Amino acid sequence: MKQIRNFTIFCLISLLSFSCISNKKLIYLQEQDADKMVATSGDLKVHKYEDYKLQLNDVLDVNIRTTSPELNLLFNDSDAASNSNAMRGGLADGGDVYFMTGYTIDDEGFIELPVIGNLKVVGLTIEAAKTLVEEEVKNYVNSDSDYFVRVRLGGMRYSALGEFNNPGKYTILQNRVTIFEAIANAGEMTTVANRHEVSLIRQYPEGSKVYKINLLDERIMESDLYFLRPNDLIYAEPMKVRELGTGATFVQTFQLLVTTLTLGVLIYNATNNN
Helix, strand or coil, X not given: CHHHHHHHHHHHHHHHHXXXXXXXXXXXXXXXXXXXXXXXXXXCCCCCCCCCECCCCCEEEEEEEECCHHHHHHHCCCXXXXXXXXXXXXXXXXXXXXXXXXXXXXXXXXXXXXXCEEEECCCXXXXXXXXXXXXXXXXXXXXXXXXXXXXXECCEEEEEEECECCCEEEEECCCCCEHHHHHHHCCCECCCECXXXXXXXXXXXXXXXXXXXXXXXHHHXXXXXXXXXXXXXXXXCECHHHHHCCCCCHHHHHHHHHHHHHHHHHHHHHHHHC
């Protein structure tokens, strides 16, 4: 009996040490022990957001409108009804809405607009790209004509891999998307996801860079990694509890403990009977 008791104590200590994921490992935006960096004495978090510079394969939504119906037809290679139908079709099929209606930056950094032709926009901010298009439009309108130019990203594209409930590639139709919005859009992370060290792979003109993010720390809101950039990849690794195969909740751990103890008793009885 002493051997059974010792074996039981050993199993309890082992399981309780490596299983049962605490809420502290799951709750986002916790106040950590390190000094906080806030703008005031209150809870206001100052976001860092640098103007995004366009890169290869980005998709732009360019809309040009003038007081001349003829120019409108020339500047826009498809009418409003066709664009609307394409967008509805893209949403219904789960595809990329702006793949057919937007302008993709090619390998040389150009977009090709109707009438205007090729414009090099790689490396420019959205505002600078809009100014460039406006300068070109002026060459085709009369001095007394009004015109309107809108340039924006054709949605925020990113990928979610690893411990997500719905991993995959996504497009959110917003200009700015926080990392938590992206996580929510991918069905939230699983219980065993290591939120303390999430990898964010970000593309740059020179290549890609890997960042490690602690989503449990509320100071992430003050980081320039808080907002996604086009073509970001979020990878969530599993915690050690998954590698060990122990339960993620108390109920699962208790069931595993009962099974382990039962197996131990059976082995002990079989050994003693022999």
